[in-house]
Amino acid sequence: MSDRVFGAVGLALAAFYIWAATIIPDSFMVDAIGPRTFPYIVGTIMALSSLVFIFRPAGEPDWPAFRELSEIGFAAAVMFLYSWVLPELGFVISTIFATAYLTWRLGTKPLASLVTGFGTSVGIYVVFHLILGLSLAKGPLGF
Secondary structure (H helix, E strand, C coil): CHHHHHHHHHHHHHHHHHHHHHCCCCCCCCCCCCCCHHHHHHHHHHHHHHHHHHHCCCCCCCCCCHHHHHHHHHHHHHHHHHHHHHHHHCHHHHHHHHHHHHHHHCCCCHHHHHHHHHHHHHHHHHHHHHHCCCCCCCCCCCC
16 A cells, blocks of 8 residues: 555656656757756656556555664755755755765764765766866865
């Protein structure tokens, strides 16, 4: 039953996503495929995946205990907090702390989590901002 509910919610989200893609305006510089093609592809894949959950559900899941559910809740809270402080602290600093917390909760030792957070944050910054030229949130240190 829960797979079918998940599939129905996913199908509704896919339909909304595809609808939202239809209202993306064309810019003055339109390439051959246009700005809506990628969202259409993502929405279609999401819809097909949701249909699999609806028509071929697995057995009922074993739901996690309260401790595991609280871990999921804290991870969701960290992601919410990350999106909230991102404009203030900037991409690099926010990503260091979010990644460090999440990897620590996945079982990495605290110091290794900080190293992972730093490496992930700087690596993404280098690839997306310095190499690809995409704009990322600037923090108080200018990066």
